[in-house]
Amino acid sequence: MLPQPSGGRPIAGEGEPTVRRERGALVVTVTGHLDIDNIEPLSGTLRRAAEDGVAPVVIDLSAVTFADSATINVLLQAHHALGPALRLAAPSTVLARLFTLTGLDTVLPLYASVAQAIDAESPASPMADSGREG
Template sequence: MWQGRDALIVAITGDLDVDNVVPLDTILSEAAEGGISPVVVDLSAATFADSTTVNVLLQAHTALGPALRLASPSAVLERLFTITGLDTVLPLFASVTEALEAEPSAPLGTDGGDRED
């Protein structure tokens, strides 16, 4: 985890499941309560996510709104988001840099919103 003056970056490694997603939930909840913006979750090294993780991310999205930005989803998570349709709901960005540079109201999508549906 890295926190600067204007952003919080949380790097996830390994599996995210019911047994170990609580720290992420805590960090995201505290960020929402503290008004930190943006909050970037780097998912490039995540190897697995279960429904508990999806729930945590959806709750964080509700609490943080456009301040929550998911960056660099690993192939496994990108597939999960696509299959479940979460790629149209959660704010996904191709990289941490892109997530940090995005406008607060930037359209969603792994390509920064240039996607045509």
């Protein structure tokens, strides 16, 4: 089931990840609403990356407009499966607030941009490197 905008029409492709290789990293980009109804494609992509031993895996979250507890669960499962290979990049304002409110910003490796996430030496260099204080 696709999410419905306020006009009631489904938004095609919302939540569907796009995947590309960039400088040795697998970059997974997701957009729009991420919720229980459409999180499985992202979950499957991250599961396959873990099974294939792909590293690092960068999730570009810059265009995510909503996320629910199913999204948080998928990200935590990916963190467990991929460990330091998982890097979350450019969280939208909505996600940055969600991560702060839930404390996930202290658990998941967050980076201000995809480039910073790809270039990171270690997952312990979170968004604080971009001047954000927490």
